[in-house]
Amino acid sequence: MIRVEYVDGRACPLVRCDGCGEQITDAGMAGVVWPLNAGPEFPQYGEGPTIPRFLCKTNRCLSRCDWPWEELSTWLVFLVGNVGLDGATRWRDAQGHAEFARRCR
Ligand SMILES: [Zn+2]
Numbered sequence: 001m002i003r004v005e006y007v008d009g010r011a012c013p014l015v016r017c018d019g020c021g022e023q024i025t026d027a028g029m030a031g032v033v034w035p036l037n038a039g040p041e042f043p044q045y046g047e048g049p050t051i052p053r054f055l056c057k058t059n060r061c062l063s064r065c066d067w068p069w070e071e072l073s074t075w076l077v078f079l080v081g082n083v084g085l086d087g088a089t090r091w092r093d094a095q096g097h098a099e100f101a102r103r104c105r
Pocket residue numbers: 017018019020021022055056057059060061062
């Protein structure tokens with residue numbers, strides 16, 4: 001789950017494993033999963049909202065799930081592009097704003 005947690009008085013956006021609750025600090029060690037019956041490929045199940053879940057590899061939470069999944073790092077790249085941060089200038093501006101958040105770890 002994506003959460004806002006307060007660390008040293010700062011509001012920090014964090015990702016925690018939906019399986020074990022551990023904070024995910026390495027995007028290469030986690031995956032994003034979603035229900036198999038979601039999306040237009042499965043019209044028999046409808047197209048309700050799909051809420052992704054985040055599972056770690058560290059505690060094997062991802063390997064115990066049989067839902068479709070994608071590496072967290074890849075998923076985040078798609079997300080960044082989908083919210084319009086794929087241009088170099090906007091990406092650099094966002095990194096400047098994120099400098100504050102990096103101190104949350
Ligand atoms: Zn986990």
